[in-house]
Amino acid sequence: MFRSYLRLALFALGLLIGVQVPGFIDDYSKRVEAHRIEAELGLKGFRDTAKRFFKGDLVALVGHYQASADPVMRSDAQSLGTLVERSAFLERESQAMQGPWYAQVWHLAIAADPALMDETFAAYRYQVLLAPQAIAWGIACALLLAWLLESLLILGGMLIGVGRSQKVQKRHWR
Known part of the structure; x- marks a missing residue:
C-alpha cells in the first residue's frame, strides 16, 4: 500500500515539475527578446551613423x-x-529560441547564456499552465520520474536482498 502511495506521489511530483517546462521556456524567450530590443535601442543612433558613413x-x-x-x-x-x-x-539567442520545442529545450540545456538563465530563474514564478504542451510535458516527466525512481528502488532492494524468501537466500549462501 505504501508503495502505491509512493508511486502516486512521485507521479504527482513529476507532473508538477513537467508542467513548469513550457512556462520556463516561454519566460526565457521573453527575457531574451526584451534584452535584444533593449540592445537594439541602444545601438539605434550608432546604426544611423553607420548607415550614413559606413554603408550600415x-x-x-x-x-x-x-x-x-x-x-x-x-x-x-x-x-x-x-x-x-x-x-x-x-x-543569435533569439533565433535559437524561435525553433521547434525540442530545439529550444536542447538550447536551454546545452547552450543557454548562464546570466540570462539566472535572471530567468530569479524572476520565474511557478505556474500551472493547462496548455496542451504543458500537459504533455507534465505527463512525460511524471512517468519518467516515477519509472526511474521505482526502478532504482527495486534495484536497490534486489542488491540488499529485500523481498527474497529465506529459501532463496539459503540457496545462494551455500
Missing part, C-alpha cells in the same frame, strides 16, 4: 572610432564594440 557596417564604425586620434573616441570604441557584440549575441 557597425564594425567599420567601431574600427573608425578605434583609429581616431581622439582618446574619447578610442574609449567609446570599446563600449560600442561591446554593444555590437551583445546585440549580435542576443540576436
Whole structure:
C-alpha cells in the first residue's frame, strides 16, 4: 500500500515539475527578446551613423572610432564594440529560441547564456499552465520520474536482498 502511495506521489511530483517546462521556456524567450530590443535601442543612433558613413557596417564604425586620434573616441570604441557584440549575441539567442520545442529545450540545456538563465530563474514564478504542451510535458516527466525512481528502488532492494524468501537466500549462501 505504501508503495502505491509512493508511486502516486512521485507521479504527482513529476507532473508538477513537467508542467513548469513550457512556462520556463516561454519566460526565457521573453527575457531574451526584451534584452535584444533593449540592445537594439541602444545601438539605434550608432546604426544611423553607420548607415550614413559606413554603408550600415557597425564594425567599420567601431574600427573608425578605434583609429581616431581622439582618446574619447578610442574609449567609446570599446563600449560600442561591446554593444555590437551583445546585440549580435542576443540576436543569435533569439533565433535559437524561435525553433521547434525540442530545439529550444536542447538550447536551454546545452547552450543557454548562464546570466540570462539566472535572471530567468530569479524572476520565474511557478505556474500551472493547462496548455496542451504543458500537459504533455507534465505527463512525460511524471512517468519518467516515477519509472526511474521505482526502478532504482527495486534495484536497490534486489542488491540488499529485500523481498527474497529465506529459501532463496539459503540457496545462494551455500
